[in-house]
Amino acid sequence: MPDFHAAADAIPALPGAYVLAIILDAPMAGLPAGRYLYCGSARGPGGLRARLGRHMRKGKAVRWHVDRLTEAGWVLGAWVFPDQSECDLVAQLARLPVPLPGFGSSDCRVCPSHLLAWPAGVALPWEDKP
Ligand SMILES: [Zn+2]
DSSP: OOEEEEESSSSSSEEEEEEEEEEEEEEEBOOOOOEEEEEEEEEEEEEEHHHHHHHHHHOOOSHHHHHHHHHHHHEEEEEEEOOOOHHHHHHHHHTTSSSTTTTTTTTTTTOSSEEEEOOOOOTTTTTTOO
């Protein structure tokens, strides 16, 4: 079971992958309002803690495609997966709809998108079954 973090403080400063949960209250850039999951990885200095701290901070310069979502919407938090790759996480979430093909995955030849829609009532593979 991966850990879920609503804030970056307790996230390990390790390299790895993460699934960021984002809510859009209003449509934006071709995406309808709703819940989204973005799969990313952090391999640089500060690892997962630094990258997720950036995602969770408002007012950053828009550098990546996903920055537009985290600025316009709300970041609920993230599940972290040290030593894993974001493409493996996308594969685990393959039953979720792809809202915009190619989002965040322009360097990736495997995934249809690194952003997935997360419709209400859909459990994630690592969540407890009711
Ligand atoms: Zn990928």
